[in-house]
Amino acid sequence: MVEKLNAVKGMNDIAPPVSAHWEWLEERLRVLMRRYGYRNLRTPIVEPTALFVRGLGEVTDIVEKEMYSFEDRLNGEQLTLRPENTAGVVRAAVEHSMLYDGGKRLYYMGPMFRHERPQRGRYRQFHQFGAEALGFAGPDVDAELIVMACDLWAELGLEGIELEINSLGQPEERQAHRKALIAYLEAHADQLDDDARRRLHSNPLRILDTKNPSMQAMVNGAPRLMDHLGMESLDHFNRLRALLDAQGIGYRINPRLVRGMDYYNLSVFEFVTTQLGSQGTVCAGGRYDGLFEQVGGKAAPAVGWALGMERILELLKEQGRLTEPWVVDVYAVVPTLAALPVAMKLLRQLRHLGVNATMHAGGVDGVGSMKSQFKKADSSGARFALVFGEQELGLGMVAVKALRVVQEGEQSQRLFPLDQAHEWAQSLRGA
Missing domain, CATH: 3.40.50.800 (Anticodon-binding domain)
Structure with missing residues (x-):
């Protein structure tokens, strides 16, 4: 008897009737994008490994431990199954000179790949939907993207999603904060776990995002990045807050909110819920003005967000918002x-x-x-x-x-x- 073959662990089939729920959600996302003037961009699933090493940072968890990378046997090129798609969107924008006639509002949808321990709402092949605004410098577009996500929650009837915001400032401000943070953490080295010790000099900002209960009090007393921001960074953040306030959108400033990729600067934000266990983030994003130069293009401002399709569908199911769509009349x-x-x-x-x-x-x-x-x-x-x-x-x-x-x-x-x-x-x- 021929051996039965199964799907790769953490990479799941999506079959009827569940696939109908995916189609339902995808269509609502497309409609929302059309309303806001965002157009679809489709990038390859496989990209040069260097794109993610440069864009995400060599010492990030994604690059160090989670990427599916391999060598092309025909030409020796180093390739990677995309672990996220913002870097791919920027690579495409640079390669095709998309910003020659002004800014672009784009969206994408598709599978991403990370070698993680499969769990609820977190798989090795997972699906993201992302919106990216390229070539726009002001906080008005940051606000537009956040408002768009809030409109999506209302459209889907989702409740209990809270917005957290922060500012990462500019590279020189982060560098000043980094020095102060390392000095503080070194003074409390006896309270650091193994993961924090490993990150201490390579990526200390990520220590602030620790989930280790024994480190919480120490981390809460760490130097705050907000205290190292200059006038321009503070002005950008305060103007964003004013725009959100004018729209009646509630938020919480989370000074410990950081992103797992090195390309972020200024505004960062997350939409979180307590209804999905440890996988509480359903949508996250921010500004990444330096990424164009990192992938070999001319400097250009950019901001965007991505949501996890599996997590949104889990949340819809948890809140009883998934009804069986009529497939056949x-x-x-x-x-x-x-x-x-x-x-x-x-x-x-x-x-x-x-x-x-x-x-x-x-x-x-x-x-x-x-x-x-x-x-x-x-x-x-x-x-x-x-x-x-x-x-x-x-x-x-x-x-x-x-x-x-x-x-x-x-x-x-x-x-x-x-x-x-x-x-x-x-x-x-x-x-």
Whole structure:
């Protein structure tokens, strides 16, 4: 017997009916992007490894431990399955000179890859949706992106998502804070865990994001980056706050909020929830004005966010916001082989009129019993069964039987003329 092959651990199939929920969410995201004037960009899943080493930082967890990297056997090129897509978006913008005629608002959607321990809402192949505004320097675009995310939560009916914001300032300000932070942490070296000791001189900002309870009090007393910000950085942050206040958007300033990639500066933000256990961040982003130069382009301002599709779907499920979408409007029940040509012709016409229709099929020696066909019609999720009975066809009609809840005043079964489908097809369409 041939050995059974399974999917790679942490890389999951998304099959019906669950895939319908993904399509539902994806469509709402696309509609939101159109409303805000963001256009779709599709980048390769595989990128040069150097793109992430430069963009994310050599000492980040992603680059050090989580990337799926390999050597192309044909030409020896070092390649990586993308662990995130902001760097790829900027690489594409530089390569194709996208900003030659002004700023661009872009969005992307697709799988990312990180070698992590699979857990709820966190997988080795996961899916992100991101919005990126390239070429815009002011805090107005930072605010626009945050407002857009808030509009998404309202559109999806999600509750209990809180906004945290912070400013990382500019590189020279972070450098001054870094020196003060290292000095403080060295003075409290006896309280650092192994991970913090490893990060002490390579990436001390990440120590502030520790989840170790025994380090919380010490970390709370650490020097704050906000205290090292210059007037321009503070002005950018305060103008962002004023714009959010004007929109009535609540937020909490979290001085310990940092991002896992080195390319961020000035505004950073996260949308968090307490309803997904340890995976509380559902959307995160910020400004990354230095990334264009890091990937070999001319300096350009940029800001964006990304959300985890799996986490949003988990949260929708947790809050009871996921309803089973209607996949099929009608299911054709065909009692005899002689009725097949008529059924197929009508179904094709209905599809052209916007009705989602499927037909009982697969019988080698016949079409199957009426009982079995109705059973499959019901399990298909269809709202109606179209019955091509011999008697109905003799009258030039088709019987339409409701398979779901019948509204008050409606009939459970009706007859419609075969040659007037354009007049009654709309009544079969779902919302």
